[in-house]
Amino acid sequence: MPKVLISDKMDPRAAQIFRERGVEVDEKPGLSKEELVAIVGGYDGLAIRSATKIGRDVLNAANNLKVVGRAGIGVDNVDIPAASAKGVVVMNTPFGNSITTAEHAIALMFALARQLPEADASTQAGKWEKNRFMGVELTNKTLGLIGAGNIGSIVADRAIGLKMKVIAFDPFLSAERARELGVEKVALDELLARADFITLHTPLTDQTRNILSAENLANTKKGVRIINCARGGLIDEAALKKGLESGHIGGAALDVFVEEPATASPLFGTPGFISTPHLGASTSEAQVNVAIQVAEQMSDFLLTGAVTNALNMPSVSAEEAPRLRPYMALAEKLGSLVGQLAHGGLSAISIEVEGAAAELNQKPITGAVLAGLMRVYSDTVNMVNAPFLAKERGLDVREVRHDREGDYHTLVRVSVATSEGERSVAGTLFGDYKPRLVELFGIKVEADLTGPMLYVVNEDAPGFIGRIGTALGDAGVNIGTFHLGRRAAGGEAVLLLSVDTPVPQATLDTVAKLPGVKRVKPLHFDR
Ligand SMILES: NC(=O)C1=CN([C@@H]2O[C@H](COP(=O)(O)OP(=O)(O)OC[C@H]3O[C@@H](n4cnc5c(N)ncnc54)[C@H](O)[C@@H]3O)[C@@H](O)[C@H]2O)C=CC1
Numbered sequence: 001m002p003k004v005l006i007s008d009k010m011d012p013r014a015a016q017i018f019r020e021r022g023v024e025v026d027e028k029p030g031l032s033k034e035e036l037v038a039i040v041g042g043y044d045g046l047a048i049r050s051a052t053k054i055g056r057d058v059l060n061a062a063n064n065l066k067v068v069g070r071a072g073i074g075v076d077n078v079d080i081p082a083a084s085a086k087g088v089v090v091m092n093t094p095f096g097n098s099i100t101t102a103e104h105a106i107a108l109m110f111a112l113a114r115q116l117p118e119a120d121a122s123t124q125a126g127k128w129e130k131n132r133f134m135g136v137e138l139t140n141k142t143l144g145l146i147g148a149g150n151i152g153s154i155v156a157d158r159a160i161g162l163k164m165k166v167i168a169f170d171p172f173l174s175a176e177r178a179r180e181l182g183v184e185k186v187a188l189d190e191l192l193a194r195a196d197f198i199t200l201h202t203p204l205t206d207q208t209r210n211i212l213s214a215e216n217l218a219n220t221k222k223g224v225r226i227i228n229c230a231r232g233g234l235i236d237e238a239a240l241k242k243g244l245e246s247g248h249i250g251g252a253a254l255d256v257f258v259e260e261p262a263t264a265s266p267l268f269g270t271p272g273f274i275s276t277p278h279l280g281a282s283t284s285e286a287q288v289n290v291a292i293q294v295a296e297q298m299s300d301f302l303l304t305g306a307v308t309n310a311l312n313m314p315s316v317s318a319e320e321a322p323r324l325r326p327y328m329a330l331a332e333k334l335g336s337l338v339g340q341l342a343h344g345g346l347s348a349i350s351i352e353v354e355g356a357a358a359e360l361n362q363k364p365i366t367g368a369v370l371a372g373l374m375r376v377y378s379d380t381v382n383m384v385n386a387p388f389l390a391k392e393r394g395l396d397v398r399e400v401r402h403d404r405e406g407d408y409h410t411l412v413r414v415s416v417a418t419s420e421g422e423r424s425v426a427g428t429l430f431g432d433y434k435p436r437l438v439e440l441f442g443i444k445v446e447a448d449l450t451g452p453m454l455y456v457v458n459e460d461a462p463g464f465i466g467r468i469g470t471a472l473g474d475a476g477v478n479i480g481t482f483h484l485g486r487r488a489a490g491g492e493a494v495l496l497l498s499v500d501t502p503v504p505q506a507t508l509d510t511v512a513k514l515p516g517v518k519r520v521k522p523l524h525f526d527r
């Protein structure tokens, strides 16, 4: 039974779903990094929010980990390249808390416009400072949206409802989508110059880090009010403090900080500054949504192989997963076969599907071929990290889908470019579930690729099969199955033998010296 650790505070429905689905679950929110490193090796899945940091140290210790599930949106607390290299799928729940977070941005916008936190503190202190708190109306003001994705779009919709004019800077926002949202797409400089309020809704990337830099903050309209419910690091916090102190910035509301938890930010106490402790997603509705979704996605993956909302792997639906499973086994065996038989470096690989295979999602098949191929070089390879490793090695990967149906109702062909020219192998599924090799380097040969095997290329000649049987028999190696193919009578022939035990080196040397033998290679396949 797979085992999952919930390492952040999560709605109890997550644990309930894991248990109902047959996944063992431990709940240990608030672990230190050292505590997590000490126990993470015992888990197949980690369910997290933003507090758990999954870096190389945690991943190095996570030797059984298959999936990290983020009950929320931002995954900047997960080292995705390191997770991919380790073969760990990282998934999030991209919509479950978007409305809640958008509402928090709107709440902070109102709080800034009417100085609600300060007015509340002063009133409850018995001061009744009616004349101190003069606010501004939102109606007819311009809201500058930096990032118009899921959350930004909801903020735009709500702000338009409040009769604001919404302008948006987002390089990936199409003119058509901007029209649909009722926002005006502008360049960043124009947004800075025109906006009365600015709200940030982008992920933290190399392009967005410090997007509100000291220089950009200086180019904003005097009195601008700024809201950040996205990620700390989008705003230069020191420059923001200076801007608030000089009065150029009329107010700022941060839900997120460069350093979290922010318990001693220099911004605290600055006039016009208000803050919340990363509460954007904290409503009961959003937390139920993301808890249910993450537990379902992770259980599906661990129990059926279905992949939803992964950031480092193509999706596989729950309906597709059972249909794809035998193809992935076939693909992995074919990849392994070409990997084991390749002489020297490979520069390119092409994965072709035809017949019934062409109706399926090809990405997982490609991932499985690459995993089989790359496992020849490293035994920590799986479908998640194989495409990354292949890319790192400069392997050119091509996918081809043929509508035609040939001799077999379904076929997967793997061709590699080697220093000796192109080599290709092909396989089918017998009875729609049993992987079977049907072609090896242009020669028709049918075989199960399983366990220890022996591959021999020889000149087709009478008596050869007897001689090889004797050589293996003399070494006490029992032959399980025997598969033969040849280009033409008397031409090049291939022999694939499954053997009960691996063939010793001395016997391989004996076989290599038999008359007519051109190549001998022991192979091994997972069963
Ligand atoms: N405070 C909180 O508790 C929460 C924070 N978030 C954060 O909110 C942010 C936005 O989330 P979503 O809207 O769901 O993401 P999304 O991916 O739907 O939208 C992000 C948008 O940013 C745009 N973008 C990317 N690079 C950009 C750039 N250089 N300049 C301008 N725009 C750029 C993208 O085109 C996209 O439209 C994320 O950072 C997420 O982690 C999300 C939920 C809760």
Ligand SMILES: O=C(O)C(=O)COP(=O)(O)O
Pocket (backbone or CB within 6 Å): 049, 050, 051, 071, 072, 073, 074, 075, 097, 278, 279, 280, 281, 282
């Ligand atoms: O979903 C996100 O990106 C968030 O920032 C929410 O964070 P949280 O789950 O509340 O720690």
